[in-house]
Amino acid sequence: MYFDDYDTPVFRPPSEAYSFILRVTRGCAHNACTYCNMYRGVPFQVLTDEAILRQISMAQQQNAEGVRRVFLADGDALVLSTDRLLRILHILRQSFPHLERVASYAAPQDILRKQPDELKQLQQAGLKLLYYGMESGDSATLKAVNKGVTGEESVEVGQRVIEAGMQLSLMVILGIAGAENSERHALATARAISAIHPTMLGAICLMLYRGSELKAQFEQGAFQPLSPAGLMQELYTMLEHIELPADTACIFRSNHVSNYVNLAGNLPQDKPRLLEEIRRSIDQLTKIKNWDVYNHDKF
Template sequence: MRPTRNCPWNKCAFCSLYKGEKFQIRKVEEIKGDIDAVKRIEELIKEGSDEVNKVPRRCLTMVFAWVRSGKRTVFLQDSNTPIMRTSQLVEVIEYLRETFPAIERVTSYARSKTIARKSLEDLSELKEAGLGRLHLGLESGDDDILKMVNKGVTAEEHIEAGQKALEAGFELSEYVMPDLGGRELFEEHALNTANVLNKINPDYIRMRPLSVRKGTKLYEKWEKKDFQLSSPHERLREIKIMIKNLEVSAKLCFDHRLNGWRDKSGNRLFKVDYEGYELPEEKDLLLSLVEEGLRVDESHHLDVRKLKTPSL
């Protein structure tokens, strides 16, 4: 569901999404209309009505898949829906849950800057209304790197946002981007990101390795050789530093295809699922996996520098 469209910031040097697109906060009644439309399509499916043939194929397929899955989860898109006025978003979430009582979890992406600016009272209202999980793009905990990629947020704001989200009762996922500092700043990236995560102590840490995408400022720097991507082994060494310095009770997840390292048998080095590895319980296991990956010849690992197009 898209209560908002596109991104209100849209300036990150590594991001190619939403370029040329204007950010929009949709009207509450329009969003409710979408919810009503989904409900009507569900009814047509259950009735076996011929009217269902008038529904656009893509919409029908999506609603059918969601209904078949049990209607348990909803993701609010696009990049920063909590930027809506709290009262309006509360109204949307409450209407959504009233219309579909089977929903167990509502999730949204959000910018740390937005969450940091929201009052704890506002965040608590959203949680009480039924927004249960937030995904924040931490990317890095190093201020120089955050400035370099024009993230529009500081490490301290990341910490404030994460702590406030948890205090309000949200389940929190923080996204980290290995190699965002490149070869030059890999150690600062690893150490300062671990430091920020330690102060937040989120529920999930999700690894999203950097790929430089055409049409971005970082791609331009990479083409001019002003930014150097790390090798697969160098990325693993960076991750090793980060893991060694993490002191959190969280799940560390490698649930993205760019986590393309291989073990000695040629299988994926890290398991690819949404629950990942428990920290601190599986910290030693993770470090041993990193060491195994470092013993595997680099030619067996995914190397974003050698892809035909770095735009993934």
């Protein structure tokens, strides 16, 4: 359910397909990650109270009883002050009697800017789930892709979200460090995940999007992507080194359009099965010789 005027693109996680997408900002305040072209050309803007209230009012008129989930868009809705977010969450609770959860992307800089007690207040007011594209736990990789935070800060972001009582859907990108730094990225990311204990973990494969700096680096020969078998080897190393307590139930998915092999399970319980499936896929993917046509220019 969307009520903005669509003059710039709207992105949302697949699991928010049935949510009311409430746009509170336009674009991404950071807008500098070299692998991302989502909001290129979109000047960042925080929407006015009037524009936000108009969307809520339209959703209320159309289906007040039916709205159970709300997703705050765009790329970093949490750039808004905590007071303003609390007011929006309050209005949402008043407007939709069956509201179960509000979710948002979590830009790391926004999380680090908020105090732990502010995150707790937001959780108690209904912000139950954050989607965090950590991409890597490796500081050198994060610097190379201009993520704007270090590996240590990324861990801090994840831990703060969990400590606030929110669910955390953590995303990492296979292949983002290129062929040369694959193992370092895999090991550092495994350490970060082990320190964070995310609620959900997703592993997608790097795609080189049109208009992104990383695609330009690839075309200039400055970035060497991993082969499909290399991507799975990276995931094998990462998964092998993730250590989570036995009573954790981290939902693991690697089933994005970018993935060569669909994987699903719970960590740590299903780790041996997942590793075996990955090992078998490496045997199969090693046979692909013309892999350079894959994944590089889909969007």
